[in-house]
Amino acid sequence: MHIVEKRQVLSAEEMDRTLQRLAHEIVEKSGGTGSLALIGVRRRGVPLAHRLAHSMRAFAGVEVPVGTLDITLYRDDLSTVGAQPLLQSSEIPFIVDDRDLVLVDDVLYTGRTARAAMNALFDLGRPMRIRLCVLVDRGHRELPIEASFVGTTVQTSASEIVEVQVREIDKQDRVMLMDRVADRVQDSPPGNRS
Amino acid sequence: MQIACKIRRQAIGADQTTVAPSFRHLLGIESLTTGQISFLLEQSKIFQAIQRNPLKKLATLRGKTVALAFFEPSTRTRISFATACARLGADTMLLQADASSLKKGESLLDTVLTLEAMKPDAIIMRHASSGAADFAAARLDVPVINAGDGTHEHPTQALLDALTILDRKGAIENLNVTIVGDIAHSRVARSNIHLLSRFGCRITLCGPGMWVPRELESLAPGIRRVARIEDALQDADVVMALRVQQERMNEPALAAEEYILLYQLTPERLRMARPDAIVLHPGPMNRGLEIDDAVADGPQSCILEQVTNGLAVRMALLFHLVGGPNATQSGAPQTGEGPNAAD
Missing domain, CATH: 3.40.50.1370 (Aspartate/ornithine carbamoyltransferase)
Structure with missing residues (x-):
């Protein structure tokens, strides 16, 4: 099995425009930003949340706090993933009680990360509302979860992978559609067929 | 007794790899590497933060069972481990010296084998004899955590x-x-x-x-x-x-x-x-x-802080010994999770 690039879903420019639009949408549909806060889901949700907050500051002059959430302790597949679980810290520098929270993640797929993130937030308090913002919705939900704010929707097959790259982690901004391809045994050259 | 130690590469998300030094038992500090000690302390900090949550109980180890085998009386270490298990959502089974068949002359080996036959995911052991935890770990498949053995280690x-x-x-x-x-x-x-x-x-x-x-x-x-x-x-x-x-x-x-x-x-x-x-x-x-x-x-x-930190350290340890996929098999290198595995 190896992984091949299929096509680019978003370029750096498109990604930037998409994030700008998402920031506008969140502000418009929040009825005031007084209790609004963003929660970036580790890892790539974190830089995305900071960029949304940055553009909200630029166009609306509002200071929206950003928290960081590590959902490892809340995953439902810990006993089946093939690696030693490694925890990272969650840093939420505000009280979540009565907050209007927007979870920010790069890709929405099965919905299990969003479920885990909601459980983690409820251990911290009782938010007024939780909405979900994702850069890419690739379908294949396994839970009744939908995002309130979607950057772009991509039709995918189960073998495909949506890879979001962000400059803070990956040195560049782009979204790629990749595919897992089985390594086939080499066919014999046509000329040798009898 | 050496701690079986493997450095395993772990994939988080699509491509980031992080090295998590893993080990199967915790028998003593002497056999840990400096890297493993630092790793456990770093991970403990995350569980310190959880002690400050309004809701402290997690479901992370739901369905797991941890045996507390206290062959020697202990109050605070036992309660600390039991609380750490409870906070992670694991069930505990308790064997205490004064209420056990030890009084009836059962050997240490028979007792730990009996405990293991009940299929716990880890055994936490306190014993008056130095080397008791090493002895058990050498004979059991399940992870053993030393909660104090004689005058040897804690x-x-x-x-x-x-x-x-x-x-x-x-x-x-x-x-x-x-x-x-x-x-x-x-x-x-x-x-x-x-x-x-x-x-x-x-x-x-x-x-x-x-x-x-x-x-x-x-x-x-x-x-x-x-x-x-x-x-x-x-x-x-x-x-x-x-x-x-x-x-x-x-x-x-x-x-x-x-x-x-x-x-x-x-x-x-x-x-x-x-x-x-x-x-x-x-x-x-x-x-x-x-x-x-x-x-x-x-x-x-800092005496009361020590008690609170004891919970964090024990939760971190239990999470790493029991929370992974390899609780009952020895630490062969495994493949990292696939991209988009969680989402």
Whole structure:
């Protein structure tokens, strides 16, 4: 099995425009930003949340706090993933009680990360509302979860992978559609067929 | 007994790899690498934050069972481990010395094999004999955590002490650490010496001669034995008072009054240490014997923080020994999770 690039879903420019639009949408549909806060889901949700907050500051002059959430302790597949679980810290520098929270993640797929993130937030308090913002919705939900704010929707097959790259982690901004391809045994050259 | 140690690469998300040093049992500090100790302390910090959550109980180890095998009486270590299990959502089964078939003459091996036959995901073991946890770990498939074996080691105590020092001092490297009391019979002292000397701490031991034998100097390089407590406390960053075990006071060579006179940690003596020195005690304290009330309750005392940190350290440890996919198989390298596995 190896992984091949299929096509680019978003370029750096498109990604930037998409994030700008998402920031506008969140502000418009929040009825005031007084209790609004963003929660970036580790890892790539974190830089995305900071960029949304940055553009909200630029166009609306509002200071929206950003928290960081590590959902490892809340995953439902810990006993089946093939690696030693490694925890990272969650840093939420505000009280979540009565907050209007927007979870920010790069890709929405099965919905299990969003479920885990909601459980983690409820251990911290009782938010007024939780909405979900994702850069890419690739379908294949396994839970009744939908995002309130979607950057772009991509039709995918189960073998495909949506890879979001962000400059803070990956040195560049782009979204790629990749595919897992089985390594086939080499066919014999046509000329040798009898 | 060596801890089976493998460095395993783990994939988080699509492409980031992080090295998580993994091990199967925790039998002592001596057999851990410095990297493994640092890793456990880092991970413990995450569980410290959880102690401050309004809702502290997680479901992370739901469906897992942890056996608490306490062949020797213990209150605080047992409650700390049981609480750590409960906070992670694991069930516990408890074997206690006074209520077990040990009284009926069952051997240690038979008892631990019986426990293992109930299919726990880990066994936490306290025993009066040094090496008991190593003995069990060598014969069982399930991870074993040493909760104190004789006068050998008490690794989780040393880890929680280190976490407390890390909190208060910002680092555990290169500190002056003075340990006062019955070092020879103390598994707490032994584990602490192994851990702190690994980070370059200068360790001074102080106590009655028979409790601070010369052999202790071989535990780690640079250990000093100092007879007078006033000298031993000079420039200390960390002062650790050990519990005086009353049954050992019966030895005719030493009376309690004499110990108080020569070795009790008092406010006057503590002034010999650095002004920002912290005081640790593994508990339970004999107030008025090894430690004066004014020190135990004073601003330099971290004794209750130690208890809280004990929970964090034990949760981190249980999460890493029980939370992974490999609880019942030895640590063969495994492939990282696939991209988009969680989402």
